[in-house]
Amino acid sequence: MQMPIADFHCDVLFKLLEDERLSFRDDTSGKLDVTYKRLKQAKSVFQTFAIFVQPGDNAGIEPYFKSIDLFYRCVLPNPDIAFIQYKDDLERSLAEGKIGAMLSLEGLDGLQGDPAMLRIMYRLGVRAAGFTWNNANWAADGAMEERGAGLTAQGKAFVRECDELGMMLDVSHLSERAFWDMVDTASKTVIASHSNAASVLPHKRNLSDDQIKAIIALEGLIGVTFVPYFVSGSEVVTIDDLLRHVERICELGGERHLMLGSDFDGIARYIDKLHNPADVIHLQDALLKRYSARQTERFLSGNTIRFLRERLPERSSS
Ligand SMILES: [Zn+2]
Numbered sequence: 001m002q003m004p005i006a007d008f009h010c011d012v013l014f015k016l017l018e019d020e021r022l023s024f025r026d027d028t029s030g031k032l033d034v035t036y037k038r039l040k041q042a043k044s045v046f047q048t049f050a051i052f053v054q055p056g057d058n059a060g061i062e063p064y065f066k067s068i069d070l071f072y073r074c075v076l077p078n079p080d081i082a083f084i085q086y087k088d089d090l091e092r093s094l095a096e097g098k099i100g101a102m103l104s105l106e107g108l109d110g111l112q113g114d115p116a117m118l119r120i121m122y123r124l125g126v127r128a129a130g131f132t133w134n135n136a137n138w139a140a141d142g143a144m145e146e147r148g149a150g151l152t153a154q155g156k157a158f159v160r161e162c163d164e165l166g167m168m169l170d171v172s173h174l175s176e177r178a179f180w181d182m183v184d185t186a187s188k189t190v191i192a193s194h195s196n197a198a199s200v201l202p203h204k205r206n207l208s209d210d211q212i213k214a215i216i217a218l219e220g221l222i223g224v225t226f227v228p229y230f231v232s233g234s235e236v237v238t239i240d241d242l243l244r245h246v247e248r249i250c251e252l253g254g255e256r257h258l259m260l261g262s263d264f265d266g267i268a269r270y271i272d273k274l275h276n277p278a279d280v281i282h283l284q285d286a287l288l289k290r291y292s293a294r295q296t297e298r299f300l301s302g303n304t305i306r307f308l309r310e311r312l313p314e315r316s317s318s
Contacts, residue, residue: 003297005280006046006304008128008223008259009104009172009194010034011266013067014052016074024074033264033276036078039099042277045301046084046093046100046308048128048193049075052107052266055133059109061117068103068124075101085125086315090308104128104170104193109137113154115161122165127312129162130170130193131155131178134205140178143204150181159185166313171195171215172205172223172261179211189218189311194225194261197248205230212249216257221307222249223261228269237271239286246287246299255295259304 012034016022022029026037039047049071053063076083082093084100093100103126111117118129131151132142139155141147151159159182162169169190171179182190192215198206207215207222215222224245228237231245249258264276273282280300287296 002043002281003284004043004045004301005260005277006301007044007262007264007277008048008191008221008304009050009106009225009261009266010047010264011050011052011106012264013049013070013075015265016070017053017063017067020070025078033262033267035276036075036081038276038278040080042280044099044277046090046102046304047277048102048104050104050106050130050193050266051126052133053110055107055109055135055137057109057137059112061110061112064105064110064121068121068126071101071103083125084308084312085127087309087312088315090305090312094305102127104130104168106130106170106173107133107137108139108158109133109135113138113158115158118158118161118167119165122167126167128168128170128191128193129158130173131158131182132173134173140181141175142173142178143175145175148175148177150175150177151185156181156185160187163187168311171211175204176208176211179207183214183218189220190215191221191223191307192261193223194227194263195222196224196230196242196245200244200248201230201232203230209248209252212252212254216252216254219257221257221259221303222254223259224249225261225263226271226274227263227267228271231271239271239274239283242271242274242283243286243290247290256298256303256306258299259307260300
């Protein structure tokens with residue numbers, strides 16, 4: 001039986017931003033991975049839509065607003081999509097069998113250190129923030145920045161502002177030092193929306209065992225990601241290769257802290273048989289060969305839903 005799925009990271013809004021003619025509802029161009037039709041097919045109960053904007057020192061705020069506008073115009077109007085901003089949105093969405101859709105930020109370059117912009121993003125419904133993409137910006141160094149510095153003073157101030165607002169903190173693209181700075185500065189837990197285990201495949205975008213253990217100790221979540229070059233060094237990457245990351249995170253105590261962070265629409269290459277949300281059934285089949293139905297259900301959606309039930313803000317607190 002097909003289990004419901006929850007995914008904490010996709011970049012379809014970026015593709016829509018680049019080419020507004022693409023149809024989220026039912027793309028026929030073959031250019032989109034995540035579409036409404038496929039989310040329905042995949043029994044999706046929750047999907048995070050990342051706002052990714054070309055990073056850089058001169059990045060402005062406009063593309064962020066345009067991405068949010070696309071989310072409002074192209075994603076939300078579909079009949080079984082429910083906008084997730086507060087706890088009660090999630091409960092209603094689950095009760096009605098809808099697909100919960102949440103906004104997140106992947107890089108804060110264009111916010112230019114202005115906390116007013118962060119508060120406006122929150123008001124518009126954004127509920128998770130990754131401070132960098134792979135580059136360095138005013139807030140922090142990203143994972144691929146050679147300098148490897150941590151959070152700036154402005155970055156730390158933004159961590160506190162996020163905690164106060166109820167904006168979840170996403171460590172996935174941070175440098176290792178910025179990761180620890182964020183963990184030390186935050187008063188609440190952190191998530192890694194789309195990262196794998198560096199002890200299985202050493203890559204700067206993956207998390208060391210100590211980082212994974214820290215997220216688990218903080219009751220956070222780690223989204224295993226389907227980006228083939230974060231999974232294995234082989235030419236052809238398989239679902240079995242991805243399961244080695246699942247296994248490692250579980251060995252470190254993460255059975256209740258593991259989720260999916262596909263990165264669909266953010267990748268040009270794919271894991272074999274894992275090209276879009278409808279293909280997650282193949283991952284389910286593979287998981288069920290090694291894990292119980294209960295564990296598999298946790299990985300595919302249970303852990304994410306449990307976390308969101310705890311972490312989403314109450315409507316009255318806005
Ligand atoms: Zn990413």
